[in-house]
Amino acid sequence: MTRLRPSSSSASHPVPGEFVTTPHPSGATPPPGCPAHVHGGLDDGPDNGGPSQRAHPLDRPDPSALLKLHGPEFAADPNRYYDYLRQYGALAPVEIAPDVTAMLVTDYRAALDLLNDTATWSKDSREWQKTIAPDSQVIPMLGYRPNALFNDGETHRRYRQVISDSFQLVEPHILRAKVQHAADTLIQAFGANGEVDLVGEYAQLLPLMVFNDLFGMPDSYGERLISAIGGLMDAASPEEANAADAAFTSYIMELIGAKKARRGPDLTSWFMDHPNGLSDEEVIPQIVVTMAAGNEPLANLIGNALSRMLSDDRYYSTLSGGALTARDAINEVLWNDPPMHNYSAHYPRRDVFFHGTWVRQGQLVLVSYAAANSQFGETTLDQTRTGGGSHLAWASGPHACPVQRHALVIAMTAIERLTAWLSDIELAVEPHQLEWRPGAFQRALAALPARFTPITPDQAGATPWDSSPSSSTRPEPISTERRPASAT
Numbered sequence: 001m002t003r004l005r006p007s008s009s010s011a012s013h014p015v016p017g018e019f020v021t022t023p024h025p026s027g028a029t030p031p032p033g034c035p036a037h038v039h040g041g042l043d044d045g046p047d048n049g050g051p052s053q054r055a056h057p058l059d060r061p062d063p064s065a066l067l068k069l070h071g072p073e074f075a076a077d078p079n080r081y082y083d084y085l086r087q088y089g090a091l092a093p094v095e096i097a098p099d100v101t102a103m104l105v106t107d108y109r110a111a112l113d114l115l116n117d118t119a120t121w122s123k124d125s126r127e128w129q130k131t132i133a134p135d136s137q138v139i140p141m142l143g144y145r146p147n148a149l150f151n152d153g154e155t156h157r158r159y160r161q162v163i164s165d166s167f168q169l170v171e172p173h174i175l176r177a178k179v180q181h182a183a184d185t186l187i188q189a190f191g192a193n194g195e196v197d198l199v200g201e202y203a204q205l206l207p208l209m210v211f212n213d214l215f216g217m218p219d220s221y222g223e224r225l226i227s228a229i230g231g232l233m234d235a236a237s238p239e240e241a242n243a244a245d246a247a248f249t250s251y252i253m254e255l256i257g258a259k260k261a262r263r264g265p266d267l268t269s270w271f272m273d274h275p276n277g278l279s280d281e282e283v284i285p286q287i288v289v290t291m292a293a294g295n296e297p298l299a300n301l302i303g304n305a306l307s308r309m310l311s312d313d314r315y316y317s318t319l320s321g322g323a324l325t326a327r328d329a330i331n332e333v334l335w336n337d338p339p340m341h342n343y344s345a346h347y348p349r350r351d352v353f354f355h356g357t358w359v360r361q362g363q364l365v366l367v368s369y370a371a372a373n374s375q376f377g378e379t380t381l382d383q384t385r386t387g388g389g390s391h392l393a394w395a396s397g398p399h400a401c402p403v404q405r406h407a408l409v410i411a412m413t414a415i416e417r418l419t420a421w422l423s424d425i426e427l428a429v430e431p432h433q434l435e436w437r438p439g440a441f442q443r444a445l446a447a448l449p450a451r452f453t454p455i456t457p458d459q460a461g462a463t464p465w466d467s468s469p470s471s472s473t474r475p476e477p478i479s480t481e482r483r484p485a486s487a488t
Contacts (some may be wrong), residue, residue: 004104010264018279018381019166019233020405023243031067031073031077031080031084032080038363039064046140052394060358063130065096066093066094066095066101067081067084067085067092067094067095068094068095069081069094069104069342069440070095070096070097070098070322070438070440071096071438072263072435072436072438072440074294074440075167075437075438075439075440076436076445077436078341078370079374080219080242080376082106082368084290085104085106085323086106086107086182086371087164088104088357089104089107089355089356089357090107090109090110090354090355090356090357091103091104091105091106091107091110091354091355091356091365092104092106093119093152094440095219095438096138096342096366096440096441097131097136097137097138098137099133099136099362100138100317100364102363102364102365103357103359103363103364103365103366103367104342104365104366104368104371105288105365105366105367105371105372106368106371106372106375107355107371107372107375108372108373108375108392110372110373111367111369111392111395111396112353112370112392112396112397113343113354114346114365114367115344115346115367115392115395115396115397115399116355116397116399117398118152118153118398119349120348120349120350120354121153121346121347121348121349121365122152122346122347122348122349123149123150123151123156123345123346123347123399124144124150124151124346124347125142125144125150125153125345125364126144127347128142128347128361128362128363128364129142129143129144129233135238135261138440140232141343141345141441142345142364143355144438145285145288145289146282146285146401147159147285147286147288147289148160148163148286148289148399149289149293150327150401156398156399157398158278159278159282159285159286159401160398161274161276162271162276162278162283162286163271163286163290163402163403164402164403165270165274165275166267166270166271167267167402167403168453169265169270169404170267170406172212172405172409174408175210175214175409175413177407177415178214178271179200179206179215179409179410179413179414180413180417181213181254181486182206182209182210182213182222182414183202183206183413183417183418183421184417184421185209185219186201186202186205186209187202187203187417187422190202191421191422191454191455191456192454192455192456193454194451194452194453195428195449195450195451195452196419196449196450196451196452197448197450198303198448198449198450199299199303199444199445199447199448199449200447201300202302202303202414203300203302203303203306203414203419203448204230204295204299204303205226205412206299206302206304206390206414207294207295207299208225208226208229208291208295209226209300210224210410211225211290211291211294211295212225214265214266214267215255215264215266215268215287215291216259216264216266216267216268216269217257217258218257219257219323221251221254221255222421224247224251225248225251225291227244227247228244228247228250228251229244229248229292229295230289231243231244231248232245232248234245235304245253246290246330249415252284252288254286254437255268255359255424256268256280256283256284256287259272260280267290268287268375269300270284271287272288281423294407294466296339296340296408296442296444297339297340297401297442298410298411299339299444300339300340300405300442300443300444300445301330301334301339301407301411302411302414302415303444303445304333304337304443304444304445305326305329305330305332305333305411305415305461306329306415306418307431307434307445307448308328308329308332308333308429308447309326309368309415309419310425310426310427310450311427311431311450326353326411326415326419327408327412327415329415330408330411330412330415333393334378334391334393334394335373335379335391335393336373336374336378336379338369338370338373338391338392338393338443339370339371339393339442339444339445340368340369340370340393340443341368341370341441341442341443342366342367342368342370342371342440342441343366343395343441344365344366344367344369344395344399345364345365346362346365347361347362347363347364347365348360348363348365348479351394353395354422359390366440367392367395369391369392369393369395370443372392373391373392373393379391381424421455421484422452422453422455423452423453424452424453425450425452426447426450426451427448427449427450427453428451429452434446434447434448435447
């Protein structure tokens with residue numbers, strides 16, 4: 001167990017310059033790429049280069065001595081990294097991109113304290129942004145924008161209320177119908193092939209198609225939105241990124257122009273007409289953050305839940321009994337492998353001693369939802385059913401996801417619709433062959449290859465998948481991994 005200096009009122013707080021965390025007595029095996037490999041692991045000595053080395057805790061961390069949360073090694077086994085980082089205490093210094101450092105909160109209680117303390121912590125990244133290169137790869141995720149995500153106080157409340165109130169006007173049955181329409185369109189496009197990448201051809205596309213519909217644009221604009229967002233995500237050069245940004249800007253401006261000319265029962269019109277009275281210049285960033293911040297987590301949630309369902313016999317119905325549900329798979333993902341592992345960027349308003357560690361004013365601090373959720377081990381399926389609202393996948397506090405219910409409806413409907421159409425869908429590779437996209441923030445599969453019996457566009461299969469909760473006793477799983485079908 002991590003041992004920290006006492007922080008109760010009976011003990012004096014350490015002062016800046018005093019060492020404040022101590023690693024686990026036994027140490028942990030350093031993950032690949034960790035500087036501690038040079039020293040053969042950690043010990044309690046002050047000169048081994050590990051976390052017990054004395055250093056001014058308010059100095060900027062040295063990237064050359066930090067664990068890197070980017071690259072394929074971290075993506076392949078993030079929990080091993082989190083286990084190692086817990087040796088530092090509730091917070092650990094990490095590198096999230098080349099020459100970009102952060103303090104990562106890995107403790108559940110500390111995460112809740114940070115996420116709910118707006119007096120100490122700010123979401124405004126402008127001062128911190130001056131300390132990194134203007135072309136850093138983290139700017140799209142952390143660079144300031146005038147939206148609900150990067151503002152505090154009354155400005156944040158005003159923007160967030162527009163988003164949450166407008167989504168409340170979307171009736172659940174209307175939302176489900178829009179998701180079903182998007183799902184059917186995508187499934188019909190690949191249904192005759194008998195094989196599909198469920199990430200690239202389904203999970204990554206469906207949320208944007210739904211957003212295009214919710215914000216009031218015709219289906220024909222959905223492809224433009226998908227192309228623009230895809231270009232922003234996958235740009236290999238500044239020129240490609242600029243072209244994608246121009247395409248996205250063009251889409252947004254046409255959307256605003258269309259709704260200024262004619263309102264409708266859609267999010268754009270409701271954003272514009274909200275009593276908070278946002279100007280066009282204020283509405284646009286709220287649309288952008290809803291689409292951009294909503295797409296990646298939703299796509300990952302759908303893809304990761306499908307991966308779990310296709311890899312685990314417990315989710316497949318047999319003649320001997322029922323099956324687990326899409327909601328079960330989603331809850332397991334939210335607890336044990338959330339679609340965004342690390343985010344909720346915050347910056348202390350002053351030097352602060354926080355859960356045993358000094359953090360300097362303006363330093364980037366990220367919350368590891370994944371590490372906090374798994375602090376006491378993997379959460380079982382029964383635990384997700386009884387405590388499903390206690391995970392941090394949606395964050396917490398005033399900046400928690402404002403549309404959690406809608407996200408769940410979209411994810412569950414997308415999964416249920418797919419498994420209703422493709423009754424015998426299964427992985428086309430072994431589960432251990434699946435690869436994860438590198439990156440410090442997201443938990444996203446690079447691809448999810450699957451195969452199934454080809455279907456015609458007007459055919460919906462009779463499904464062995466149970467998409468509604470059952471109160472019956474569930475059978476014990478025959479195995480923990482579903483095997484891919486044979487080539488015959």
